[in-house]
Amino acid sequence: xxxxxxxxxxxxxxxxxxxxxxxxxxxxxxxxxxxxxLDLEGVEPLMHMTREVNVLREDRVGGSITREDAFRNAPxxxxxxxxxxxxxxx
Numbered sequence: 001x002x003x004x005x006x007x008x009x010x011x012x013x014x015x016x017x018x019x020x021x022x023x024x025x026x027x028x029x030x031x032x033x034x035x036x037x038l039d040l041e042g043v044e045p046l047m048h049m050t051r052e053v054n055v056l057r058e059d060r061v062g063g064s065i066t067r068e069d070a071f072r073n074a075p076x077x078x079x080x081x082x083x084x085x086x087x088x089x090x
Contacts, residue, residue: 001025 002018002025013021067080076083 002013002021005021006013006018071077071079071082074082
């Protein structure tokens with residue numbers, strides 16, 4: 001199982017690392033098995049950590065800097081737009 005998980009996650013472990021991962025997995029499985037011992041009759045699923053839902057602030061117009069100030073620290077610009085290296089090759 002450790003070999004399969006390592007392959008799927010594109011990780012490699014030496015024998016000591018595999019033993020440590022195996023122990024971690026056994027502890028996680030033990031924890032989940034321990035949870036199955038709980039009596040959850042009548043317990044509603046938790047949807048949110050608090051009873052508050054969609055606590056949002058109002059949008060406010062704030063100050064901004066001028067284009068000239070923005071370009072002051074830009075490595076390259078044409079006076080209207082920032083110029084950045086091309087990252088998508090066709």
